[in-house]
Amino acid sequence: MESLSTAVLAAAPADELLRAAIPAQYTAAHLRIEDTKIFDAVADGDDRDVSRSLHVGEVPMPQLAPDEALVAVMASSINYNTVWSATFEPLPTFDFLRRYAREGAFAQRHDQPFHVVGSDAAGVVVRTGAGVTRWRCGDHVIISPVQVDDHEPMTHADSMLGARQRAWGYETNYGGLAQYAVVKASQLLTKPGHLTWEESAVTMLTAATAYRMLIGSKGARIKLGDxxxxxxxxxxxxAYAVQLVKNAGGIPVGVVGSRDKEKAARALGCDVVINRHDIGLTGARTTQEAVEQGKRLGSAVREQVGEDPHVAFDYVGKETFGLSVFAVRRxxxxxxxxxxxxYEHLYDNRYLWMNSKRIIGSHGANLQEHAExxxxxxxxxIMPALSAVFPLADVAKAARLVQTNRHTGKVGVLCLAPQEGLGVTDPELRARIGEARLNPLRTV
Incomplete structure (x- = not known):
């Protein structure tokens, strides 16, 4: 192991980290441009196995821009955008990298024949660019997965409306499933001291996305009793939506697809759990199917809660969206x-307009929402939704687990961290919360 990684693992002070040389190469999970057509012969709807396209190996270390930080990644996680990246659908992410590079200057570094993926990370700042003043070498951080252009006026109102906002590690290179990651300093947040590296690494992308959808001013703005x-x-x-609804005083009604996931949903705090197989929710392929299955879903909710839902939290899309539109109340x-x-959603628009329902599109979260x-x-x-942990060498197995929906919650990946359980700097808070509460999906 090179000297900088050794110093990080030894919890060396900042001056020692600064003396250690930045490695010329580092190990990363990445895609290769020559693989972009490997699934061309696979028919639509058939399996595009991501373990064929995700590689783990050495990539060159990029130069750091003045507004960036280099983070030694202790742990990361699998998000569904890594699955999209590795299936090269709906288009190869190398197209994003080429488009980004057209901005010139440091953006040109992103257009490479490899793409280091991953949109979550927890780790240690080991270098900062000349323009960075807020963060110091040695800081323990988690990373917001949204990269923005702070020279763009809209960024200062809501960065998710900015034309140049990008998903880090998906629409940019040098993402988090690696020993090192390059980020804008504006993506950094202080790591919660009571969480381990792997627990911290499964929080930001999905939890903040759910926060914006449900709590933030641009989302559903749920309230007590919803x-x-x-x-x-x-x-x-x-898993994070359930916890946010519960904390807000709402009533979370979870829809799952197996008995094991019923138990997990209850462990997370669901007041009501509906197994879609029990009421024949097979996925709607027509508007009529959406209405018929929506009626069954609505009956199941009313039977257990007494009312129709105020809000439907839907990221599944084509198979569920028509049911969501039908099932929510007037x-x-x-x-x-x-x-x-x-992406092509079918629903009967009469149930939307005649009942004054709303559809809200929500994407990612801005930095303030990430901070909140x-x-x-x-x-x-809120507790981490960690369910399993893999080493970086097995990232393809971890991504395949998510691709085939054989996981619950979040799947973590150890990068530089040699084992689980490291990184806690506030053991008192951890003890007060308790191990069982901190890991609800690892105890069911």
């Missing part, structure tokens, strides 16, 4: 941030 229907309640997004809201089963969400973790109000 009934919230949560599709995929034990997935990465759903004046209700469907908030969506993705479409893991397909991170604060909830630091206060012990």
């Amino acid at each position: 009934i919230v229907l949560i599709w995929g309640a034990t997935g990465g997004l759903g 004046g209700g809201t469907v908030v969506t941030c993705g479409s893991s089963t397909g 969400c991170s604060r909830l973790f630091s206060l012990g109000k």
